[in-house]
Amino acid sequence: MTTGAEANVTTAGDRRQAVLGSLGLLANEPETMFDRVMAMAAGFFRMDRAAIVLAGRDTLVVKAQFGGDLARPEFSGSFTEAAIATRTLLVVDDASTDPRFARNSIVDDPNGVRLYVGIPLHAPGGEAIGAFAMSSTRTRPFGETERTQVRRIAAWLEEELASQKETTRAAEVQHALQPKASVKLPGYEVVGTSTPARAVDGDFFDWYSVPGSLGLTLADVMGKGVGAALVAATVRAVIHTSAGNSGVAATVRRAARLLELDLEDTDSFVTLFHAQRRQADGRLRYVYAGHGLTLVVRADGRSEQLAHANLPLGTGLEPDWQRHTVWLEEGDTLISFSDGVLDLFDGSLASLEEVADIVRYTKTAAEAVSVLTMMAEYAEDSDDVVVIAVRRKGRR
Amino acid sequence: MKFETSPIGDTIAAIRGAGRLNMVSASALRETVSEALSTGRTRIVVDFSGIDFVDSSGLGALIGCLKSARQAGGDLRIAQPTAQVTMVLQLSNLDRVLKSYNSTEEAYGE
Numbered sequence: 001m002t003t004g005a006e007a008n009v010t011t012a013g014d015r016r017q018a019v020l021g022s023l024g025l026l027a028n029e030p031e032t033m034f035d036r037v038m039a040m041a042a043g044f045f046r047m048d049r050a051a052i053v054l055a056g057r058d059t060l061v062v063k064a065q066f067g068g069d070l071a072r073p074e075f076s077g078s079f080t081e082a083a084i085a086t087r088t089l090l091v092v093d094d095a096s097t098d099p100r101f102a103r104n105s106i107v108d109d110p111n112g113v114r115l116y117v118g119i120p121l122h123a124p125g126g127e128a129i130g131a132f133a134m135s136s137t138r139t140r141p142f143g144e145t146e147r148t149q150v151r152r153i154a155a156w157l158e159e160e161l162a163s164q165k166e167t168t169r170a171a172e173v174q175h176a177l178q179p180k181a182s183v184k185l186p187g188y189e190v191v192g193t194s195t196p197a198r199a200v201d202g203d204f205f206d207w208y209s210v211p212g213s214l215g216l217t218l219a220d221v222m223g224k225g226v227g228a229a230l231v232a233a234t235v236r237a238v239i240h241t242s243a244g245n246s247g248v249a250a251t252v253r254r255a256a257r258l259l260e261l262d263l264e265d266t267d268s269f270v271t272l273f274h275a276q277r278r279q280a281d282g283r284l285r286y287v288y289a290g291h292g293l294t295l296v297v298r299a300d301g302r303s304e305q306l307a308h309a310n311l312p313l314g315t316g317l318e319p320d321w322q323r324h325t326v327w328l329e330e331g332d333t334l335i336s337f338s339d340g341v342l343d344l345f346d347g348s349l350a351s352l353e354e355v356a357d358i359v360r361y362t363k364t365a366a367e368a369v370s371v372l373t374m375m376a377e378y379a380e381d382s383d384d385v386v387v388i389a390v391r392r393k394g395r396r
Numbered sequence: 397m398k399f400e401t402s403p404i405g406d407t408i409a410a411i412r413g414a415g416r417l418n419m420v421s422a423s424a425l426r427e428t429v430s431e432a433l434s435t436g437r438t439r440i441v442v443d444f445s446g447i448d449f450v451d452s453s454g455l456g457a458l459i460g461c462l463k464s465a466r467q468a469g470g471d472l473r474i475a476q477p478t479a480q481v482t483m484v485l486q487l488s489n490l491d492r493v494l495k496s497y498n499s500t501e502e503a504y505g506e
Contacts, residue, residue: 317493
């Protein structure tokens, strides 16, 4: 998030503030993972307190801590300021006899800080943003081996703080990639939703509409996290671009060809369902690449699982994908979903019937999809849940 | 998860594991299979009787191992998959290339 104020960066404090702001670290609540790491560090080094202290322009923010406050609110005169100024590991053997810190409120006390160890933490750009610090009420020699270990932990913390930012940014990118425009296709209702288990995932849905035509994709990239999300973004872009001019089978073949090397290198693969409606009738053409979770629930309540035979993209085996056709009559609903939906029920194929029931007992595609979304949001420990539904309006 | 390899004849390696085949255990399976391939045992059978769960990373490892085995002139087959494993293979259509058998002996008992 950049604001106009950050454009005018003059002092070191302003730079720190700007870097921390862009890393999204200042706004965060103290993190439980970093708190646990601080507890471990304090135990390992036999210290009373350990903390990650981030330095804003004039104030200090405790990102994580163990054993009580190791920072006072003002940056000026703080240990953190001194640690950043030293640019390297700062070890104060006895703070009560050090004129720089003796009057500090966390030192000036019979049970106050004596031994202090602090090391600056840097953003990926090299800017010092705070310190990893530990303290003890008793002074003792802090050996060379221990100093090396502190440096290693600091390097790891820097990586973690940076990757947290990457994850957040990847989630933003993924969110931005979701289709924004709702599909306006007379006589049809098209709805999709995605509830990721983590900040980012490899599942996505996409659709586009042009007059008289509709294209939709639901895909699941093997694995989770940033890597899977990146492959997902590529798959989405390739299919989106290709589907404007080509039919379903040609689109999927092209996507497979373009992704082959990427997927081979990562031992990854992609299951997907891609469909297009081009004729003005209820005909929907589709390709099924190893994604066996698509149902059609008919107006009279019957349901069928769409036939599927082709392999996922990226296995390097049997590289061909065939076109199939399904007809949607008035009142019929097609619903396609990621395997995370199975876990909302008993995880077995009987879950397909549960999904069909939800479609039967709701009046619109939006209602059916929102029931599944709510279940995903309330489920503990659920996998990514992505759902897309197309309903041909009419008698029901 | 630890995988154990038992030789059958001169060319078959039966690989057995227990627990969940997921992101954590996938690399162990890859190593075990490539070890077997390097000793000339190119006909791999993975005994799934003790593996009650496989996720997409596990499937990725199986596909990778299948390809390595085929490149070495052999194959990779599956014995005694549990219901969850069978379902995952069917849904992804990977059951067409990763064939399942009732026992390790049957897998290569052609």
